[in-house]
Amino acid sequence: xxxxxxxxxxxxxxxxxxxxxxxxxxxxxxxxxxxxxxxxxxxxxxxxxxxxxxxxxxxxxxxxxxxxxxxxxxxxxxxxxxxxxxxxxxxxxxxxxxxxxxxxxxxxxxxxxxxxxxxxxxxxxxxxxxxxxxxxxxxxxxxxxxxxxxxxxxxxxxxxxxxxxxxxxxxxxxxxxxxxxxxxxxxxxxxxxxxxxxxxxxxxxxxxxxxxxxxxxxxxxxxxxxxxxxxxxxxxxxxxxxxxxxxxxxxxxxxxxxxxxxxxxxxxxxxxxxxxxxxxxxxxxxxxxxxxxxxxxxxxxxxxxxxxxxxxxxxxxxxxxxxxxxxxxxxxxxxxxxxxxxxxxxxxxxxxxxxxxxxxxxxxxxxxxxxxxxxxxxxxxxxxxxxxxxxxxxxxxxxxxxxxxxxxxxxxxxxxxxxxxxxxxxxxxxxxxxxxxxxxxxxxxxxxxxxxxxxxxxxxxxxxxxxxxxxxxxxxxxxxxxxxxxxxxxxxxxxxxxxxxxxxxxxxxxxxxxxxxxxxxxxxxxxxxxxxxxxxxxxxxxxxxxxxxxxxxxxxxxxxxxxxxxxxxxxxxxxxxxxxxxxxxxxxxxxxxxxxxxxxxxxxxxxxxxxxxxxxxxxxxxxxxxxxxxxxxxxxxxxxxxxxxxxxxxxxxxxxxxxxxxxxxxxxxxxxxxxxxxxxxxxxx
Numbered sequence: 001x002x003x004x005x006x007x008x009x010x011x012x013x014x015x016x017x018x019x020x021x022x023x024x025x026x027x028x029x030x031x032x033x034x035x036x037x038x039x040x041x042x043x044x045x046x047x048x049x050x051x052x053x054x055x056x057x058x059x060x061x062x063x064x065x066x067x068x069x070x071x072x073x074x075x076x077x078x079x080x081x082x083x084x085x086x087x088x089x090x091x092x093x094x095x096x097x098x099x100x101x102x103x104x105x106x107x108x109x110x111x112x113x114x115x116x117x118x119x120x121x122x123x124x125x126x127x128x129x130x131x132x133x134x135x136x137x138x139x140x141x142x143x144x145x146x147x148x149x150x151x152x153x154x155x156x157x158x159x160x161x162x163x164x165x166x167x168x169x170x171x172x173x174x175x176x177x178x179x180x181x182x183x184x185x186x187x188x189x190x191x192x193x194x195x196x197x198x199x200x201x202x203x204x205x206x207x208x209x210x211x212x213x214x215x216x217x218x219x220x221x222x223x224x225x226x227x228x229x230x231x232x233x234x235x236x237x238x239x240x241x242x243x244x245x246x247x248x249x250x251x252x253x254x255x256x257x258x259x260x261x262x263x264x265x266x267x268x269x270x271x272x273x274x275x276x277x278x279x280x281x282x283x284x285x286x287x288x289x290x291x292x293x294x295x296x297x298x299x300x301x302x303x304x305x306x307x308x309x310x311x312x313x314x315x316x317x318x319x320x321x322x323x324x325x326x327x328x329x330x331x332x333x334x335x336x337x338x339x340x341x342x343x344x345x346x347x348x349x350x351x352x353x354x355x356x357x358x359x360x361x362x363x364x365x366x367x368x369x370x371x372x373x374x375x376x377x378x379x380x381x382x383x384x385x386x387x388x389x390x391x392x393x394x395x396x397x398x399x400x401x402x403x404x405x406x407x408x409x410x411x412x413x414x415x416x417x418x419x420x421x422x423x424x425x426x427x428x429x430x431x432x433x434x435x436x437x438x439x440x441x442x443x444x445x446x447x448x449x450x451x452x453x454x455x456x457x458x459x460x461x462x463x464x465x466x467x468x469x470x471x472x473x474x475x476x477x478x479x480x481x482x483x484x485x486x487x488x489x490x491x492x493x494x495x496x497x498x499x500x501x502x503x504x505x506x507x508x509x510x511x512x513x514x515x516x517x518x519x520x521x522x523x524x525x526x527x528x529x530x531x532x533x534x535x536x537x538x539x540x541x542x543x544x545x546x547x548x549x550x551x552x553x554x555x556x557x558x559x560x561x562x563x564x565x566x567x568x569x570x571x572x573x574x575x576x577x578x579x580x581x582x583x584x585x586x587x588x589x590x591x592x593x594x595x596x597x598x599x600x601x602x603x604x605x606x607x608x609x610x611x612x613x614x615x616x617x618x619x620x621x622x623x624x625x626x627x628x629x630x631x632x633x634x635x636x637x638x639x640x641x642x643x644x645x646x647x648x649x650x651x652x653x654x655x656x657x658x659x660x661x662x663x664x665x666x667x668x669x670x671x672x673x674x675x676x677x678x679x680x681x682x683x684x685x
Contacts, residue, residue, distance in 0.1 A: 006032065008619075009092045011065040011220065012257030013037060013268055013275045014196070016096060020056045022069040022088040023047060028123060028133035031272040034096050034194065035125060038276065038330030041161045041196045042096070044119035044175075047088070049073055049102070049112055054086055064254035065220050066091045084110065093220050096194035104182035115177040116192070120161045122152035124330035126338055129273055137331075143171040157334045158199035166191040227253045231292050232663050234632065237656030240590040244628045247594030251620035252285075252293060262306060264299030270598060270621030277327040277342075279304055279349030280412060281623055283356045288563060288626030290363050291633050291663055297360045298369060304353055305376040307342055309383075314401040315339050321376075321383030323349040325410075338405045345407045347388060347398045348436050350380045351443035358446035361454075362640045365666030370454045381447055381464070384440050390430040391493040394471060396440050399430035411436055412561075413504075413539065417546060418553035419490050422500045424545030433490045435504045437475050438511030444468040445512065476515050485521045487514075501530060501541035503561050509568025516572075523574040526565060527581070534605025535584045536562045542602070549602035549612075556599040556614055559585055560623035563630040570634050575650035582631040583652035589628065596624040632660060636672050640665060649674030 009016045014036040018024045024045040026033040034042035047054060054071035061067045068089050072082035083106040089099040104110050127133050137154025148171040150161040167190035169176040180188050200206040227249070234245045256265035259277070268274065269281040282304070286297040309322035316339045325346035333341040354377055361370050370377075390397035400406035408416050411433040419433065420426050444464045452461035479487045481499050488497035489504050505522050508514050514522060525531055530541040533549075536557035540547050548555045562585050569578035588611040589596050598621040601612035618624075632638075636658070637648030645667050651658065655676035662669040 007059060007061055007067055007069075008271060009061065009065060009067050009090060010254050010271055010275070011092045011094065012255075012265075014092055014094055014096075015271055015275060016042075016090070016092050017272060018045070020059050020069070021047075021054055021071055022059070022067075022090060022098075023053075026121070026123075028121065028128070028131075031125075031128055033123075034092075034196075035272070035275070036094075036196045037198060038125040038328050038333070039159055039196075040123040040125070040128065041120050041159065042118065042194065043121040043123065044117055046117040047071075047086070047100070048115050048117075049084065049086065051113065051115075057085075063220070063224065064250060065093055065224075084112075091220070095196060098192045098194070099189060100192060101187055101189045102180065102182065103187040104184060107184050109181060109183050112180045112182065113177060114180055115175060117175040118148060118150070118161075118163055119174070120150040120152070122159050122331075124332045125273065126328070126330060126332045126340075141173045143173055145171070147171065148176055154331065154335070156201060157331055158203070160197040160199060162195045162197060164193050164195075224250070224253055233661040234658070235661070236658035238586070238658070240594075241586050241628070241632075241655075241658070244586060244589040244594040244596070245632065248596075248625040248628045249292070251595060251625040252289065252296075252622070255620060255622050255625070256296075259299075259303050262299055262302045264295060264302075266300045266303055267296055267622040270618030270624075272618070274618060274621070276329070277303065277324070279323045279325050280346055280352065283349060283352045284560060284564070285622040285626045286356055287352075287359060288560070288623065288630040290359060291638060291665070292629050294360070294364055294664060297356060298364075298366065301353070301357055301360065301369065301373060304349075305373050308376050308379060309344050313344075316341070316343055317345040317401050317406055319344070319383055319387040321350065321379035321381075322387070323353045323380060325349060325407075339402055343406075345398075345400060345402070345410050347396050347410045347433075348412060348439055350383050350388070351396070351436070351439040353377075353380050354443035354447050355439065358450055361450070363665045365643070367454055370450055374450075374455050377447060377450065381443065384443065385467075388440075391432070393493075394474060395432040395491065396436045397430040397432045397493075413502075413553040415552045418539075419498060420500055420544075420546050420554075421498055422544045427490060427492050427496075427498045430493060431490050431498075433504065434475075434479055434487050435507035435511070437471065437479070438508045438513040441468050441471050441475070441513040442511040444471070472513050472515075475513055476518065480518070485518075486525050487522070500544045500546075501525065503531065503537045503539050503558075503565060506537060506561070506565030506568050509572050510564045511568070512571065514572070519572040519574070523569055523572070523577050526569065527577045532580075532584075533557060533602050535588045535600070535611050536581060537565055538602040547602075550614060552599070552614070555602040557588075557602050557611075558599045558624075559588075559596040559627040563627040563634070566634045567630060570637065570650075575637075578634055579650055579652040582635050583655070585627060585631060592619075595620055596627055597621070598624055632658075636660060636674050638663065638672055643667065645670050645672075647672045647674075651676035 016034045017032045026043040033040040052073050057070045059069045071086040085103050087101040091097045140151045142149040148163040152159050198206045236242050255268045258265050267285045269278040282300045286300050307324050309318040322344045324342040326340050327342040328340035332338045388396040398410040445468045448461040448464040451457045481488050487505050488499050489502045490498035531537050540554045546554045566578040566581045591610050597613050597619045598617035599614040657675045660672045
């Protein structure tokens with residue numbers, strides 16, 4: 001979103017994007033408006049006083065769920081001392097509530113016509129994203145004495161926006177108005193409620209998701225206070241890190257939403273396009289945040305297990321045992337104009353599901369959940385062996401079966417040109433990417449532990465360990481690019497190596513599939529000049545044909561990617577390299593007010609002097625908010641070990657003291673402390 005004055009307010013899967021005046025004037029293809037469940041329930045919301053638009057003096061997005069706008073009549077270029085001011089206080093909590101206050105500063109009474117123009121185009125978020133608004137149903141408007149009802153109906157798909165006011169208003173087809181007389185120094189206030197309804201047969205409301213807290217402002221405040229109070233406290237001398245940690249916790253709270261099937265909350269992927277459940281994104285976010293917000297992992301695992309694939313469906317790319325990629329609730333999904341109901345076109349979510357289950361138990365000691373999800377975990381492992389091996393050679397491959405709307409690339413770098421040879425050529429299909437083989441290896445190693453310790457099946461554990469060892473040996477033989485001394489990003493079915501140098505090799509360290517003798521060379525590449533910019537590790541190395549510092553997956557820096565790379569470096573003992581990456585990413589966060597974006601430019605740090613944000617990056621985005629938390633874990637070397645928490649800190653030079661208090665887990669709550677080495681020339685802030 002190019003307009004930097006846009007204000008974002010969100011709570012779960014409901015969000016509002018508006019101008020700095022509070023007004024909404026959405027074009028069919030612009031992500032402004034009020035959205036819930038992948039549908040735009042307000043596309044117009046414009047306030048006028050005596051027919052005149054208002055000018056913003058200032059606005060304050062107080063919390064993620066509320067904002068306040070201070071306005072006066074007139075335009076910014078012709079401002080005179082105003083005799084009238086207007087305050088709009090807005091709260092989003094599953095619905096939309098606005099308190100409108102008008103103050104008369106004149107010495108004389110004033111007569112005012114206060115009007116709000118309101119409309120809803122009920123655009124599907126996919127239609128907005130794809131810049132194609134093709135509504136096939138019927139819109140309707142019902143202006144009643146005490147409310148305005150805006151609706152859209154297409155078959156059984158029925159959505160309504162209902163607007164009511166605490167003060168008497170005149171409702172019409174285009175909005176509502178008040179006639180107000182204000183005496184000198186008098187003020188007038190009205191509360192306006194905007195409710196979103198999903199209607200089933202017979203016009204009965206259908207629940208689309210449980211609230212993780214109440215909808216009132218006080219309840220939202222209490223919930224945020226409790227969320228922050230339950231998380232570990234981070235005190236440190238590096239102010240940027242302290243600010244970023246708090247901002248991340250608040251953004252994670254904002255991105256929570258509650259599914260119907262399981263109590264609790266899971267993280268939505270990101271604003272504006274991905275305010276819904278994503279298998280890969282939700283799992284990786286849970287892995288990042290596990291030491292700080294473990295409750296997200298339990299709910300995410302149970303929800304994904306509930307929706308695990310159970311049949312063969314080419315449209316949705318579903319297989320038995322496969323973990324979903326994305327779930328949508330809008331019109332295009334309801335009428336199968338796109339397959340996200342849910343869509344299963346991801347090859348990494350399934351092994352990562354097993355990885356998260358094991359990691360969650362190591363932290364929490366929740367053996368009951370491991371036993372509860374044994375069937376789903378075994379089904380995920382069968383999917384790896386039976387359905388993902390499209391080439392019959394023991395690797396995980398992908399090739400889309402839905403040729404109309406499915407994803408070409410079904411790994412985390414899912415843009416069309418993200419997998420390429422170093423000379424820029426694109427490989428054929430099916431494709432196998434390197435990091436997914438690492439995830440599959442890790443899933444088998446971890447599942448072996450679960451089978452031996454919780455499922456009472458040592459034979460299965462032995463089998464999984466043999467398969468993992470064979471995969472590691474074969475992978476290191478067939479994926480190693482000898483003339484570059486790194487792992488290929490992908491293989492073609494005939495065994496040809498797709499030989500570009502990418503950040504994916506860092507995920508291989510995290511998974512443990514790299515042999516000890518090759519790990520030093522991988523670490524050298526990750527912090528070398530072709531991949532490391534000074535802010536972070538680029539997705540594609542400088543010098544490869546498709547390298548572009550602002551190419552979505554071809555040269556940008558993704559904070560989440562870097563957090564797992566740093567974690568992998570620590571696993572193999574490269575603490576200095578991990579600290580270098582953590583230092584760059586956290587320093588970059590200071591230029592984004594503590595909120596790391598989805599991605600930023602891969603330009604050399606010495607060239608730009610500040611990180612350049614990718615133009616359409618999601619913000620906030622779940623796995624970017626989780627990045628500082630995983631980096632803290634990595635820098636302090638916090639790991640569960642035989643039922644206890646071990647701490648082995650290696651901080652960036654000059655970082656100073658850091659303490660993490662009340663880390664939750666099977667050990668209760670414990671503290672971790674560390675102090676970085678001093679260097680007078682290093683000034684992180």
